[in-house]
Structure formats: C-alpha cells, structure tokens
Amino acid sequence: MTSARNVTFFLDDGLRESAEAGEHNFIGKVVSVLRSAGFEVAFRPNSQAARLSSALRPGYAMLHMDQPTHARALTMRRVYHYPFWQIETTTERWDWHVAKADFDPASIDPQEAQRFHGFWRRRLFPDAPPASREGFVYVPLQGRLTECRSFQTASPVQMVEAVLQNDPDRLVIATFHPGESYSDKERQAIYSLAERHPRLSVKTGSMDRLLPGCDYVVTQNSSAAFNGILFEKPFILFGKSDFHHIAANVSALGVPEAFRTVMGMAPDNAVYLWWFWQQMSINAGREGAEDKIAAALARGGWPI
8 A cells, every 4th residue: 555656635625726726836846746756646625534534545645734644644834934834744843853953053144044034024024113122021822721731831821820920020911812712711811810910911913013012922832933033032932842942942941941041042033044944944935845845755754
C-alpha cells in the first residue's frame, strides 16, 4: 500500500474547487512537485470519515489544517499569513520543524531583514499608527478559558490573573477572540476578574488597534503575539508555540521571571521574521518554493 504513487487531497468544497481549477497558487505548486516526482494526484471532498478511510487506501493523503490520521498523511497549513505555508506531520504547531529548530541570526542579512519586515508591516497593517508604548498589557484570549490543556502552563483565566499579580502598575486589556464561541461560565470568569480588578478591561477583537500601542503581549500562543513581531512588541507565552524562540516562555522561566524578563527583551524582530518566514517556511510567492515543498514532503516521509 505505501508504495502506490498517488496522493489524494482531502479539501473543503471552496478550496477543493480552487485547487481543481488550478487557481490556488500554493496547492498548484505542491501538485506540480508531486507530478514531477511521478505521483498521480486526486481531489476528494473533506470529512472526518473520508480522512479516516484514507488509511485503507493505497498511496498518500494530503490534508488542510486537519490532523493526519495515519503515517502516510501530511497536513498543510498557512503560517499566519499568505503566502507562507508549512507541510507537517501534525497540526500541533509546537511540534513543527521550525519549533524544534535553533534560531541562528548570524547568517541573515540584517538590511534585507529590515526591508522584509517593513514591507510586511505595511502590507498587513497599512492603516496602523506608529508603534508606541501606552502603558497597557494586551492579552489576546483564545478558547476554553477555564481549562489548562496539555500544551499550556495555566488556563487562560489563570493567565489573566498572573498578569494582574505580576504587573501591578499597568492597565490590562484582555480580548475575546471574535471567532470563538464562549460559554456563559467562561465569560463570567473573565468578567468576575474585571469586577475585582479595575485595571482590567475586557473587549472583543481589536487586535489592529491594541497591538501598536501595548507595552507587551501576554498569551498562550495566539497569532496576535506573532503579529506583534511586526510592531517590535515583546511577548510572554503561557503555552507551547512554533514562534517561541524570542519569547519570554513561562514553561522555561516560570511566571515571575517571565514578567521580570519581558520588558528588557530586545530581540532582532526583523531578522527573526525573515528567518521564520523566508528560511523556515514555504513562501509560495518566492522562487524556490517547489524545492522547499519537496524538502518538506521528504521530511514527512514521502518518497520524493
């Protein structure tokens, strides 16, 4: 079964239609690499049953943002913004190739990194004001606020409490994720903290407005902290992440030391962004993307 040289893509309807029509840039490049290596390619509707049954089919399976269900399956996922992608054996970003790599800035041209950093800041946040520090901590929340999951050092509610305890002077702005559905219990847990701590305010969304002005970011592993790299914002992570290299990591430092450390951190954000996106990710708009796709497929165990 494993020797069959065919790959089935399991994709949701809109994405599948785009891929079949040859209109999706990244998937088109993946398909080109596979066909050049002698694979046949097919597209099928995505569902849990289809993904599970792919284990019984000969050949290989490519998923989109879904956990691979067997050893011949890989998953592809956008790396926070287009056109940057990864192809991995798991959806858990903290187990990705980049997460396990050592960040070495020595080989990166700092001038090219600055140009790259400035370009993407203007591209992604064209209306953002200049970065400043207005005396508040930005805490973007994700899901399951009262649970401490296996990749976290505390629940999100406990994380907000830690901010209030370890930074007694700054205002704290916690934000619900606009794409999450929160229970009344979860919302009340945050509102109860705000009632006890006048320094805490609670909003929904507002990342574009809060990132430029915050002093630093505290989160489990929200993409808001990654976006903060574009504004030179230091950040604390309470959870595992793929972009942990320049963070104050609670898992390594402990809570008090992470807060003592964060404001003194001065990583080269531009060099890190270049390393993370240009060197460690697949830039589907850049020459050489096919070589990186082939390398990622081979790293995932496919005979490329």
